[in-house]
Amino acid sequence: MGYSFDIEDVAFLRSAAGFEAVTELAKRSLSSSSRMADVAAARKLAGERHAAAALETAMLRRKAQSKLDDGQQWLFTDDALQQATASVVARHRAQRLAGRDVHDVTCSIGADLVAVAAVANRCVGSDLDRVRLLMARHNLDQAGCPAALVAADALRPVTLGTTVIADPARRDGAGRRRWNPADLVPPLDELLDVYAGRDLVVKCAPGLDFDAVPDEAEAEVVSLQGQVREAALWFGALAQPGVRRKASVLDAGGAIRTTITDAESDDCPAEEVREWIVDPDGAVVRAGLVRHYAARHGLAQLDPRIAYLTGDVPPPGVRAFRVVEHGRFNEKSLRTLLRQHQVGRLEILVRGVDVDPDALRRRLKLKGDQDATVVITRVGDQARAFLCRAERT
Numbered sequence: 139m140g141y142s143f144d145i146e147d148v149a150f151l152r153s154a155a156g157f158e159a160v161t162e163l164a165k166r167s168l169s170s171s172s173r174m175a176d177v178a179a180a181r182k183l184a185g186e187r188h189a190a191a192a193l194e195t196a197m198l199r200r201k202a203q204s205k206l207d208d209g210q211q212w213l214f215t216d217d218a219l220q221q222a223t224a225s226v227v228a229r230h231r232a233q234r235l236a237g238r239d240v241h242d243v244t245c246s247i248g249a250d251l252v253a254v255a256a257v258a259n260r261c262v263g264s265d266l267d268r269v270r271l272l273m274a275r276h277n278l279d280q281a282g283c284p285a286a287l288v289a290a291d292a293l294r295p296v297t298l299g300t301t302v303i304a305d306p307a308r309r310d311g312a313g314r315r316r317w318n319p320a321d322l323v324p325p326l327d328e329l330l331d332v333y334a335g336r337d338l339v340v341k342c343a344p345g346l347d348f349d350a351v352p353d354e355a356e357a358e359v360v361s362l363q364g365q366v367r368e369a370a371l372w373f374g375a376l377a378q379p380g381v382r383r384k385a386s387v388l389d390a391g392g393a394i395r396t397t398i399t400d401a402e403s404d405d406c407p408a409e410e411v412r413e414w415i416v417d418p419d420g421a422v423v424r425a426g427l428v429r430h431y432a433a434r435h436g437l438a439q440l441d442p443r444i445a446y447l448t449g450d451v452p453p454p455g456v457r458a459f460r461v462v463e464h465g466r467f468n469e470k471s472l473r474t475l476l477r478q479h480q481v482g483r484l485e486i487l488v489r490g491v492d493v494d495p496d497a498l499r500r501r502l503k504l505k506g507d508q509d510a511t512v513v514i515t516r517v518g519d520q521a522r523a524f525l526c527r528a529e530r531t
Contacts, residue, residue: 140216
C-alpha cells in the first residue's frame with residue numbers, strides 16, 4: 139500500500155530542505171539489504187516527522203524512471219504512481235484532444251495533464267484527494283504546465299463545455315483489480331450519466347469486461363513495446379465512427395506501428411500450419427481482433443479458438459516463428475527432438491494447454507548450444523507442439 143502522505147509531508151517535500159533530503163537519499167542503494175541504513179539516513183536528513191515521506195519519495199522516483207518522462211523531481215503516492223499513465227501512452231491518447239478545452243476530473247498527481255497541456259487549448263484538473271492535488275501542483279510546475287487545479291468530486295461537474303478525461307480507481311481495498319465497469323470508482327455508468335452529451339474518454343485496465351461497455355463507445359486497447367498497457371473508452375465525437383474495438387501498437391518512442399479495428403474484414407480460415415507461426419501483439423488479442431489482423435495479412439488460424447496464426451509470409455516488422463518440425467505434444471518426444479537439434483536455450487509459448495513453461499523446461503533437461511522456440515497449443519482436440527526458430531521480419 140505504501141506510505142500514507144499528508145499535507146505537511148507535501149509541504150516539506152516541496153521545500154529546500156525536503157528537496158535536499160530526497161536528493162541525498164536518491165544517491166543511496168535503497169535496497170532491501172540497505173533498509174536499516176537508509177531509514178537512519180532519512181531520519182538524519184529529514185527529521186523523524188518526515189523521514190518516511192522523504193525515503194518513500196526517493197524510492198518512488200526510482201520506480202518512475204521507466205514510466206514517466208522527467209519524473210525525477212515529481213511527487214507521488216505509491217497507488218498514484220501505479221495507476222499513472224506511462225508518458226508515451228499519455229501522449230498517444232492526448233493526440234485526440236488537440237486544440238480542445240479539456241477537464242481531467244480525476245487528475246491525481248497530474249501525469250495525464252502534462253501530456254494534455256502540450257496539445258490542448260486550455261486544461262483543468264480536479265480531484266477529491268487534496269494531498270494528490272498538492273502533488274499535482276508541484277508536478278505541473280516542474281513540467282511548466284499551466285493547467286488550473288481545483289478540489290472537486292468527479293461526479294459533480296465544475297466546468298461547462300469541456301472535453302472530459304476520467305481515470306477511475308481500478309483496485310479495491312485489498313489491491314485486487316476491478317474488471318467490471320460498474321465496480322470502478324466512480325462507476326462508468328455514473329460518469330456517463332453525469333457527462334451525458336459531453337465528449338468523454340475513460341481510461342481503464344486492459345482486462346476490462348468489454349461486453350459490459352456501452353455500444354456507443356469505442357474501446358481502444360494500447361500496447362507499448364509488446365506489453366499491453368491500458369484500454370481507453372471513447373465517447374461522443376471522440377469515438378471513431380463505425381468502430382467498436384480498436385488496437386493500437388506503439389513502439390518505444392510512441393509511434394504507431396499498427397492500428398486495426400473491428401470495421402475491417404475478419405474473413406480468416408482455420409488451416410494446417412504453414413511455414414510461419416505468428417503470435418499477434420497483446421493489444422490485438424485483448425481487443426478481440428485476431429481474425430481481423432489475420433485477414434489483413436493473409437494469415438490463417440491454427441484453431442478458431444486460439445490466437446496463434448500461420449502463413450507463408452509473416453507481417454513486416456514482427457517477431458515470427460519459422461516452423462522446423464511439429465507433431466502431437468508429448469514430453470518424451472519433445473525431449474528427443476530438442477536433443478536432435480542440440481537445443482540448450484528454449485523459449486516455451488503456451489495457449490489452450492495446461493502446461494507450466496518453467497516446470498516443463500526443467501523436466502526437458504536441455505543440452506546443446508542452439509536457441510529455439512516451442513509453441514504448444516491446442517488444435518482441435520489435440521495438444522500440438524511446433525519447434526520453431528524465432529526471427530525478426
